[in-house]
Amino acid sequence: MLKDVIIKKKTLHFDEPFQIAYEKVETADVVIIKITDNQGKYGLGSAAPDKEVTGETIDKVYNILLRKLNKEFFEFPVSDWLKYHEKIQSEFRNFPSAASSVEEAILNLFASQNKITLFDIFGHYRQKCPIVITIGIKSIDKTLQEVRGRLKEGFKIIKLKCGLDWRKDVVRIKAAKQILPHQCQLILDANQGYTLSQAINFIKSISRFGISLIEQPVSAKDIIGLKKLTQLKSVPIIADESAVSLDDAKRLLSGNYVDGINIxxxxxxxxxxFIEIFRLARSFKKIVIVGCMYESNISITTGASLALALPIDYVDLDSGHLDFSDDPVQGGASVKKGEIFIKDKLKLNF
Structure with missing residues (x-):
């Protein structure tokens, strides 16, 4: 039985403003859940809603969690987490970040009760792995300065945000690629920034640069456009905002609309x-990225546990402690010399 359920909103502050195709952000709102059993063991979960992607707002997520997540909700032992999965998907339909936060909290409590970690639950494929580091849209000089700094820190996979002006993007990307050592990769994320014709021109212009992939060049609704870009066979095309639900993933992957998916x-x-979508993508021999929104290190740690348990191609989990100095969570996922690993148990300070 549970002794306590705590649900709180928290505003996290970026160390510096972050620009992508459709927004410039300085803060991120998250909801943090803490469930505690009668022995004092606890599990943490966190929701990071993004209205542009999932249609959720922070207030809607907070209110539905407050309304539904009480002691009576937890009618089974947390060891029955598969039963909870079905209940969560039903109770929090159309609220995927809320659903994820509840499932995280239950799995984390189960792990705590059994003196294990999520890493132990999901599997031990590897102890650490390279992580993607993302650079927002900024001037060429500032981009190159940050690329050089990230290389010195040990990162070997650089992601550049783009999507505001395809011609300027080409110049900036070419400059960044020229200073990358041959063993490093450059990937791109346009966040729906281009029209189809702009995306075609952009991809043709960067095809000789040796770009590893580009995420979501066109609108999330334009899956026909994604397929046309994929059929160019120039740069691998990855669905992100187009692939929100399991059904979205099934349609995009089975129909060969894209070369891969960001889960x-x-x-x-x-x-x-997440695991179901990963297995589906692998069955179609597609590229898999584990990505994140602007998240607390609670959910980043869950993502990292999955990344270390599964043979995921790209691990794009550079939020949490890498973005926010005021994240109220200590421990969990950590990054050193461009690699992510699980340092220790999550601890919450609020």
Whole structure:
């Protein structure tokens, strides 16, 4: 039985403003859940809603969690987390980040009760792995300065945000690629910034640069456009905002609309759905990225646990402690010399 359920909103502050195609952000709002059993063991979960992607707002997520998540909700032992998965998907339909936060909290409590970690639950494929580091849209000089700094820190996979002006993007990307050592990769994320014709021109212009992939060049609704870009066979095309739900993933992957998919806990509704989408993508021999929204290190740690348990191609989990100095969570996922690993148990300070 549970002794306590705590649900709180928290505003996290970026160390510096972050620009992508459709927004410039300085803060990120998250909801943090803490469930505690009668022995004092606790599990943490966190929701990071993004209205542009999932249609959720922070207030809607907070209110539905406040309304539904009480002691009576937890009618089974947390060891029955598969039963909870079905209940969560039903109770929090159309609220994927809320669903993910509840499933995280239950799995974390189960792990705590059994003196194990999520890493132990999901599997031990590897102890650490390279992580993507993302650079927002900024001037060429500032971009190159940050690229050089990240290389010195040990990062070997650089992601550049783009999507505001395809011609300027080409110049900036070419400059960044020229200073990358041959063993490093450059990937791109346009966040729906281009029209189809702009995306075609952009991709043709960068095809000789040796770009590893580009995420979501066109609108999330334009899956026909994604397919046309994929058929160019110039740069691998990855679905992100187009692939929110499990059904979205099935349609895009089975129809060969894209070369790969970016799976995010906040989009898909939790770790169990994540694993199902991963297996589906692998069955079609597609590229898999584990990505994130602007998240607390609680959910980043869940994503990292999945990344270390599964043979995921790209681990794009550079939020949490890498973005926010005021994240109220200590421990969990950590990054050193461009690699992510699980340092120790999550601890909450609020």
């Amino acid at each position: 995010k806990l906040m989009k898909c509704g939790g770790p169990i759905n």
